[in-house]
Amino acid sequence: MLHYALRRLLYLIPTLFGITIVTFLIINLAPGDPVALINRGEMDSRISPESYNAMLHLYGLDDPIHVRYATWLKRLVTLDFGDSFLDRRPVIEKIMERLPNTVFLNVTSLLIAFALSVPLGLWAAMHQHSRLDKLGGTTLYVLYSLPEFWVALLLIMFFGVKLGWLPFHGMQSVDAHKLGFAAYWWDRFLHAVLPTVCLTYGSLAYLSRFARGSSLEVVRQDYIRTARAKGLDESSIVYRHVFRNTMIPMVTLLGLFLPTLISGSVIVESIFSWPGVGDLFFTAVRARDYPVVMGLSFITAVMVLASTLVADLLYAWADPRVTYR
Numbered sequence: 001m002l003h004y005a006l007r008r009l010l011y012l013i014p015t016l017f018g019i020t021i022v023t024f025l026i027i028n029l030a031p032g033d034p035v036a037l038i039n040r041g042e043m044d045s046r047i048s049p050e051s052y053n054a055m056l057h058l059y060g061l062d063d064p065i066h067v068r069y070a071t072w073l074k075r076l077v078t079l080d081f082g083d084s085f086l087d088r089r090p091v092i093e094k095i096m097e098r099l100p101n102t103v104f105l106n107v108t109s110l111l112i113a114f115a116l117s118v119p120l121g122l123w124a125a126m127h128q129h130s131r132l133d134k135l136g137g138t139t140l141y142v143l144y145s146l147p148e149f150w151v152a153l154l155l156i157m158f159f160g161v162k163l164g165w166l167p168f169h170g171m172q173s174v175d176a177h178k179l180g181f182a183a184y185w186w187d188r189f190l191h192a193v194l195p196t197v198c199l200t201y202g203s204l205a206y207l208s209r210f211a212r213g214s215s216l217e218v219v220r221q222d223y224i225r226t227a228r229a230k231g232l233d234e235s236s237i238v239y240r241h242v243f244r245n246t247m248i249p250m251v252t253l254l255g256l257f258l259p260t261l262i263s264g265s266v267i268v269e270s271i272f273s274w275p276g277v278g279d280l281f282f283t284a285v286r287a288r289d290y291p292v293v294m295g296l297s298f299i300t301a302v303m304v305l306a307s308t309l310v311a312d313l314l315y316a317w318a319d320p321r322v323t324y325r
Helices: 002-029 034-038 041-045 049-059 065-077 091-126 131-145 148-162 181-219 222-229 234-256 258-263 266-271 277-286 290-318
Strands: none
Touching: 002 065, 002 290, 065 290, 091 131, 091 181, 091 234, 091 277, 091 290, 131 181, 148 181, 148 266, 181 234, 181 266, 222 234, 234 258, 234 290, 258 290, 266 277, 277 290
16 A cells, blocks of 8 residues: 555645646736736726836736746745735645634534435434435435525525524624634634534535445345344344444545645635635636646645545545555
8 A cells, every 4th residue: 555655645736836837827818907906996097007017027928828837836835825915924834724723614514414415314224215314315416406695695584684592603603802702702602603504514415325326236236135144123223233344435535535634615705705715716817816726736636646645545445445556
């Protein structure tokens, strides 16, 4: 497995290199430039061509695109993602400032989704073709098909505006610093409820159906029939045999969810004004803030490639029958 892991790591280098080239070309060839966006509105009529060209030179945008990419790549070797065009702050500083908020939101939603999906999937597999199984399957398919932005708007309108039960803007209230310890964290909990629900329902629906399918494959195995023939009670069969073997593909799937813990959800964080990485990415794309977009794209690409490798290794760890050569 060590040789397999090392070989996969070597393959990641040219793959990552290709991803950075494509991403850099796409964002730099898109219409518009950050200088025009920064000076839009009233400043458009005031800025002179000399000032415009000076700002292009300041940002390094007057160089050919291959020169800009080579400059970015040289800085990347030292893990320097450059400075943001908007506020001239280091990109890595802005990302690390937002990262804990995104990790908190996505880890919470992922834990809830896994905690609920496994028992739901097991129950549905053990009661296959029952009315509740069909009803649950239909409900989960409907949930999985609902777009996040639409659900977010419905939750805001119903629970935030009409009922006024839950806040829907930011991570905390304006006067949260004046609250006591318990009230402060309760306020932050209430702010996290709606975005967490939006991030959870889709994963819950997908993971539940995945757990059900994996459990059905296990239930049909010969050793399950042997366990029943030996007189083991159904609960022992479910938790000692079906559950443990169902978790093997679930553990693998967990590795594929790792990139979302870092990249976050652009739509959900933007709608709820959650100060995370997803909202930072959305703002950077709108402002043509190339260094921030490239920094976040590079980190996400690394996470996706690394999580794929982790998923393969976790599968081999969970199932000793799997070998890699």
